[in-house]
Amino acid sequence: MNLQRIRRASIGFVLLSGWFFQAGLHAQITFPQNGVRDERSGLHAFTGATIVVSPEQVLENATLLIRDGYITAVGSNLNIPPDAVQHDCEGQYLYPSFIDLFSSYGIPDKERLERSSQQEALTTARKGAWAWNEALLPEFDAVSAFSGDDKSAAAMRDVGFGAVLTHRRDGIARGSGAVVLLSGQGREHQAILRDRAASFYSFRKGSSTQNYPGSLMGAMALIRQTHLDGQWYAKQRAPLKEVNLSLEAWNRNLDLPPFFEAGDHYSSLRAAQLGREFERNYVLLGDGTEYRSLEEFKAAGNALVIPLNFPAPYDVSDPLSTWLISYPELLHWEMAPANAALLSEAGIPFALTASKLEKPGDFREALQKAMRYGLSESAALSALTTVPARLAGLSNELGSLESGKRANFLRCSGPIWEKESRILENWVGGKRFVRDHSELGDARGRYVFSAGGKVYRLEIGGKQHDPELKVFDKDSTDLKAKGKISGRQLMLNFGEGEQSYRLSGWWIDDKLSGRGQDHQGRWFNWSTAFSQADTTGNAAEKYARMTRDEQDSAKKAEAPVRIDPASIPRPFQAYGRLSQPQQETVLFRNANIWTNSDAGILEQADVLIQGGRIARVGSGLKAPDGARIVDATNKHITAGIIDEHSHIAISRGVNEGTKASSAEVRINDVINPADVNIYRQLAGGVVASQLLHGSANPVGGQSALIKLRWGASAEEMKIKGADAYIKFALGENVKQSNWGDSNRDRFPQTRMGVEQVYEDLFTRAREYGKRKAAGDQSLRPDLELEACLEILQAKRFITCHSYVQSEINMLMKVTERHGFRVNTFTHILEGYKLADVMKEHGAGASTFSDWWAYKYEVLDAIPYNAAILQRMGVVTALNSDDAEMGRRLNQEAAKTIKYGGLTHDEALRMVTLNPAKLLHLDKRMGSIEVGKDADIVVWSDHPLSIRSKAEQTWIDGKLYFSLEEDLKAREHLARERNRIVQLMAAEAAKGVTTREPEAEDQHLYHCDDIEDECAGF
Secondary structure, eight states: OOTTOOOOTTHHHHHHHHHHHHHHHTOOTTSOOSSOOOOOOOOEEEEEEEEEEETTEEEEEEEEEEETTEEEEEESSOOOOTTSEEEEOTTOEEEEOEEEEEEOTTOOOOOOOOOSSSSOOOSOOOOSSOOSSTTBOTTOBHHHHOOOOHHHHHHHHTTTEEEEEEOOOOSSEEEEEEEEEOOOTTOHHHHEEEEEEEEEEESOOTTOOOOOOOSHHHHHHHHHHHHHHHHHHHTOOSSOSOOOHHHHHHHHHTTSOEEEEOOSHHHHHHHHHHHHHTTOOOEEEOOSOGGGGHHHHHHHOOOEEEEOOOOOOBOOSSHHHHTTSOHHHHHHHHHGGGHHHHHHHTTOOEEEEOTTSSSGGGHHHHHHHHHHTTOOHHHHHHHHTHHHHHHTTOTTTSSSOOTTSBOOEEEESSOTTSTTOOEEEEEETTEEEESOGGGGSOOOEEEEEEETTEEEEEEEEEETTEEEEEEEOTTOOBOOOEEEEETTEEEEEEOOGGGOEEEEEEEETTEEEEEEEOTTOOEEEEEEEEEEEOOTTOHHHHHHTSOHHHHHHHHHHHSOOOOOGGGSOBSSSTTOBSSOOOOOOEEEEEEEEEOSSTTOEEEEEEEEEETTEEEEEESSOOOOTTOEEEEOTTOEEEEOEEEEEEOOSBOSOSOOTTSSBOTTOBGGGGBOTTOHHHHHHHTTTEEEEEEOOOSSSSEEEEOEEEEOOTTSOHHHHBOTTOOEEEEEEOSTTTTTTTSOTTOOSSSOOSHHHHHHHHHHHHHHHHHHHHHHHTTOTTOOOOHHHHHHHHHHTTSEEEEEEEOOHHHHHHHHHHHHHTTOOOOEEEEOTTGGGGHHHHHHHTOEEEEOSSOOSSSGGGTTOOTTHHHHHHHTTOOEEEOOSSTTGGGGHHHHHHHHHHTTOOOHHHHHHTTTHHHHHHTTOTTTSSSOOTTSBOOEEEESSOTTSTTOOEEEEEETTEEEEEHHHHHHHHHHHHHHHHHHHHHHHHHHHTTOOOBOOOOOOOOOOOTTOOSOTTOOO
16 A cells, blocks of 8 residues: 555545634734634644755654744654644655745836836935935835735745745835745735835836946945944934935845845855945855855855755757857756755855746745755755744744744655655645645556446556556456546546446545446446556656666766766856966076066076065076976066056946945945956966056046956956046047937036046045044035045046047146146056156156047147157056957057157067056066066067967966966866767757757947946846
């Protein structure tokens, strides 16, 4: 006899008593009752079950008692009260219902504010004493808008969830969320467990129609400034300077557990860092890519909520279209199911969510796949019960089956992790929800019954939840039966002509009985008893009947998969590293060494690097013990190239051009260490870059200075101890010359207005500094003015986008009036017109080699500009401003020999020592001198030749690029692509749904890109 079968003849009574219990449960004290009130307690006893109390405790043959929606006792040999409704759970399992911490269940979407025109939205359209920015909605409480939804609740219950933390997924500050039971519509008063359970944040402005923020760095600056505003607001004393209901709500929400939906794994780490600035330990909602940064998440210490949204395989039948699929996309398809297992192995706490799936019904299948990829049963159950209960502050009510907790539990036909096991019931707050009536028993087996005076044999096989019916006569002839079992009801047609019958009946306690009609429509009673257990649906016997090839295929399909963390490249990109380069002691012998010092170019000389520094330069150097010897005969060695003006490695927006000054935003916040242009530029001999804000407004954002340490984290790429910089801009871009008629509101709209922006900003910054120095307690901290004050105090230096002589002259005069100097004019294509004035002012130049006539304000540009500036004594560098040009800055430098007659040594300095001087890094970088950083390039030929290749690029004495390793990486990449493509092809052969290949759009930023290309959800 099948142990999964429930032997209960009194099913009708149980269902009826359950209905009365439900009616009593929902008779609320504060509501009037129409009719007779049912005051029964709703006492239920679930006996004979395997009860999974928690991930750490399992009871065999145990009993669970519940009353009035709460667990009153759990254990073995319990005394069952005589008035309890008993549920025989022999062979079944009870689990705590799951909890989803990231949901919008029962919360309507926010409508976008209507605006009168398509003009720029510089200020909020909201009416009332709310925040200045429409993306700040901390005053919204999800509980105030919550309304249960039967359909959505049922979909979640069906896969095991009993409670969710719900919120409105809109805005940067999203207000508070509520923990609610999934009990459906009309039960809201009893469904709400915690009205203000958590606060929610994101980097997306959602329904806001306001321009600011227009970038990821802008969103981060807005959160940072709002924290400071909240602190300032809390310190206000009467008379109040302002009443701000949003800031009051923001401060009120600081007492709640904070949840942050950041986006990808890099943005999650950004959110974690931002939270640490204000002692906020965010629970981070992930996107399933966290396995790519395990060490960083471990160090951050934040708990995660991760989805199980595994990508479908691509259709790889066409080899040409398959090339559209990027390597990271291929690799993610293979590794994504292991995300949860890898986080668990790393000891990183996490909960699971169904929120990113197309439909909740896919959750259990995705969970089982995650477990096949290494997620343990204990870790899976913890991530669905105890961990989310703890993170929501509800461990005393949910997450385990212990006395005193809510009666939220699952009744399953077997261990919930097994494919054949089904969720029979989901009890939510003591209310019974039947998942599938057919799962209340197992009807499979053989039966004998009579119809029309003849004896027939009925066989019910197939799957327990999807049985197959067959009828045979005494000669074992298959009578081609058609029928189904729905719940406990059986419908069956079989036979032909005068021997055709239509039966309807019920299966109760191993018996089938009911009524039938013969071919003439005459009614008769029929019944049959269980004869023999069916095995046709048994997985083991099905496997035994397979061919050897089918068995091997089945084994392979269900075999556990182990993803080794050591096989995950860093960064998760083509040419990513499986191990990071180590610092070496290396002696380069017999090379032509371009020192960029008074020593000039040394022929057939040696360089020793040790401890990340240049240890010695000369001839006939002796190699220390254990040193690597590199024969550099006929090679050329130079200092690494430095790009003073670059926009690579920036995430989600290079401009925050939504207002005249965005001095508060920081490129340091949004460094993207996985940009493949880092690797490509290493192949061109570049070792360091200044990552600049764009040129959309007069005062842009703060710069980031990085070394191209491919495979390191964003934080590890930053040049420690470097001076701080900020981007300014002049010209057509900042006055929105070519932005269209819908961009006519933001000041300034003229070059005269640009000057006034600077005058106003520096005047306000100076006054701000005086009040700050005086200890003015009423001073509101202002990140924009803080950055500008740093400029006045020579703690931050200006790199200014510029073209036209008049404006260049204007900015020098403005800064001189305010007591400081412009550090660098970048682009500076009319610099040759006022090189003498620039020298007197003290400004350097970072220009293009031969760009001209690409827009009106560069009509006077000439290719001799760099040489003229250099000869006038202005420190002059050449920059890229372009990801592609950044790979060949050595060739750009060579053009100054043709256009201007510079020496070879002078030309090379324009991309090495001179940019180091402009960035105040020349004491560490830019030349090959003892004590400087071991940032060097070994060239196959003359470094300014178009035929020369960077054979090796070293940073801090570590080999970050070599042609030899590059060839190996290409071969490895080809093998890996082919391997994964073959795996995808095998999946498609099994009938798995595939998706069409699409080219991944890699956005290469330039100065004038004004949008975050993925700003919305």
